[in-house]
Amino acid sequence: MNRRIVVGLDGSAESVAAAHWAAREALLRGAPLHLVHAELWSAPHVGPSTGSEERRRAAWTLLREASDELSGAHPRLDISTESFDGQPAASLARAAAGASMLVLGSRGLGTLRGFVLGSIGMAVIHGVEQPVVLVRASEDALPHAQGRHLNRDVVVGVDTARPCDALLSFAFDEASRRACTLRALHTWMLPPLAGYGAAYSREANTRIAETERTGLDDMLRPWRDMYPAVDLDARATLGPASEQLLEAGSGAGLMVVGRRIRRSPVGRHIGPIAHAVLHHSTAPVAVIAHE
Template sequence: MNGLIAVGLDGTAESVAAAHWAAREALLRGAQLRLVHAEEWASPRDITPVTSAEMRSRWAEALLRDAADELHDGHPGLTISTRSLDERPAAALAAVATTADLLVLGSRGLGALAGFVLGSVGMAVIHSTERPVVLVRAGEDAIASSQGHHSDRELVVGVDTDRPCGALLAFAFEEASRRSCTLRALHSWSLPPLVGYGAAYDPRIHAQLDMSAKAGLEEMLGPWRERYPGVRVAARATAGHAAWQLVEAASEAGLIIVGRRIRRSAVGAHIGPVTHAVLHHARAPVAVIAHA
């Protein structure tokens, strides 16, 4: 792409955290950072459409200017541009994503629980773009400070060995190479219902399936290990629920990377159950990678 990272900014603590995360990522990549605010300012239903639009436009410009100044102070070498759009946020951000290497958005935490509440804008953007999208919750700056630099913490990627994962692994290995950190690749599998419980449980079948799962994961990772020999890879295939294993493994990670299948049909879910659960419960920033 063109060495550009875009971040949606709306003045919330979550979007501010996303902007700081995106700034650090832009520095790692040697990319430019673009701060984007999108909002429909004029509507036929507005009582005073001109005044309302002007006030919101001035507020958006001040928001972007102040955020850019703050990020410049923290990252003097970073090239930052701003863009204010009078459009529906989801559609505008999805369009911006097509011109960027990465789109970063804020996502609200689940109160006392660690995790996300993925709002309608974030969900719509993920559905609408095939570009990588990263969700960052408020408090990520404090977590990064307590657990190490943006690039120090390991990355976690969820791998489904039954389906192609080329785009997902390409992003994960490139990001791990850029950060010079460990990449933890996780694959979860389940026992067939008839051999998984009670008297039907057979440890030999469990062992065979475990061996097969590990071999499948290593086979999938093999070409990427060769392509990125400098990346430290910790591979694990275990029986269990994929989403919860990913969330647990990523509790102190710098980034968790999950995939979603590209669906051309408007019917049906566009985000699988594992990715959906990770988005709502992960403590770390989450990168969603669309792939075939």
């Protein structure tokens, strides 16, 4: 794997915000930054037209201006550019092959808070196994664009029933690089019969809560040992996972969620929890693929 961070640029404010976020991430990692523009300029078996040539020039102008702006802000950053003629989702996936991370912009829900994942963004998330980070451009996201997010918490959603090394490795590494608090959240729900008769009691709830906290501590213990300098805030809370994560991630510097890799083309999705976080988090969201 090469260390570079790939950013998809399309000229939108969201993609510009993503490029600035990725530039600071590249500096944290000591990695090169690769700016990519992908667009379908010409149909197969059709020669170049005046329109396609104009779009190519516009693409290179976009990349050059973005590169110049980022170089001015970060003179030490190694920046390269590339433009593709092809389907954007497939082109971005090819560009990200072997990279350490792919960063995309994602537009907000108008006056609502959150992400809108279009067909391209969703296809890219499904099509790559590298971490994909989605960044939005809004007043809420301004601290992220200006780099003030680096000292804010990293929040990761975990499931003690399905431990995921890839998810925890990414989250601990990010918190370590940023020297910030890592907030690991595991959620649990009452058993289906907890609302009936003697099955519902404070003592029973207390025992369940203690079991969940113990399971979370056991899962995180090896990671505490590997990252002793990381300030870890681990919590097991009662309630719907997506709601608890969004509440915990309010004001965070980065949200980290997982998606299970599905080798079959049938039923490809990112799961309801990741889906909710992607659509409603105001912080950048990293989607980590795992088996």
